[in-house]
Amino acid sequence: MASIIVTSGEQKGEYLPLGRRTNVIGRAEALPMQILDDMVSRKHLRIWYDEKTKEHSAEDMNSKHGVIINNKRITEITTLREGDQIRIGQTMLLYTDKDFDDSESALSHFKKIGERQRPTMIQ
Numbered sequence: 001m002a003s004i005i006v007t008s009g010e011q012k013g014e015y016l017p018l019g020r021r022t023n024v025i026g027r028a029e030a031l032p033m034q035i036l037d038d039m040v041s042r043k044h045l046r047i048w049y050d051e052k053t054k055e056h057s058a059e060d061m062n063s064k065h066g067v068i069i070n071n072k073r074i075t076e077i078t079t080l081r082e083g084d085q086i087r088i089g090q091t092m093l094l095y096t097d098k099d100f101d102d103s104e105s106a107l108s109h110f111k112k113i114g115e116r117q118r119p120t121m122i123q
Contacts, residue, residue, distance in 0.1 A: 001017065001018060001019050001020065001049070001097075001099055002017075002018040002019075002049075002056050002080075002095065002096065002097045002098070002099070003015050003016060003017050003018060003095075003096050003098060003099055003100055004016045004018065004023075004025065004033065004047070004086070004093050004094070004095055004096075005093065005094045005096065006033075006035070006091065006092070006093055007085075007092045007093065007094045008090075008091060008092040009036075009037065009090065009091050009092075010036065011035065011036060011091070014033070015100055016032055016033040017099055017100070018047060018049065018056060019049070020049040020051070021048070021049070022046060022047070022048040023046070023047045023048070024043050024044075024045070024046050024061070025044060025045045025046075025047070025088065025093075026040055026041055026042050026043045026044035026045065026061070026063075026088075027040045027041060027042050027044070028042040028043060031043070035088060035089065035091050037088070037089035037090055037091045038089070039064075039065050039088075039089030039090050040063070040065075040088050040089035040091060041061065041062075041063035041064055041065070043061045043063075044060075044061055044063040044067070044088045044089070045058060045059070045060065045061060045063070045067050045086070045088055046058070046059045046061050047059075047080070053079075055079050055080070056079070056080045056095070057077050057078060057079050057080065058074065058077070058078050058080055058086065058095075059074075059076075059077050059078070060074055060075070063088070065088070065089055067086065067087070067088055068086070068087040068088075069084055069085070069086050069087075070084055070085055071085075080095045081095070082095070082096060082097050083095070083096065
């Protein structure tokens with residue numbers, strides 16, 4: 001269905017399969033994806049699946065430092081697209097429309113996306 005992959009920090013490589021439920025990401029221990037970052041609010045980001053549009057959307061949960069998607073702070077509900085980079089606090093997350101069997105395959109997917117985003121060097 002879709003996943004969030006942590007792409008920076010001590011938790012790099014951790015992932016959260018999103019499914020069709022509502023997922024809250026933040027610093028609180030009880031959340032399905034806890035982010036250990038002092039600049040992340042207890043409940044920072046909400047992501048859910050819309051059955052009508054067949055898409056995942058993201059919303060800032062009134063966090064102190066905001067949610068940045070592709071270098072732009074979001075102020076309203078935002079539809080997520082393959083490869084979106086999400087920053088909460090000092091932690092980077094990657095949205096992908098793929099599911100993974102384990103963290104190794106999630107990290108491998110992230111590395112492949114990173115290779116595609118590198119600019120070509122002209123000599």
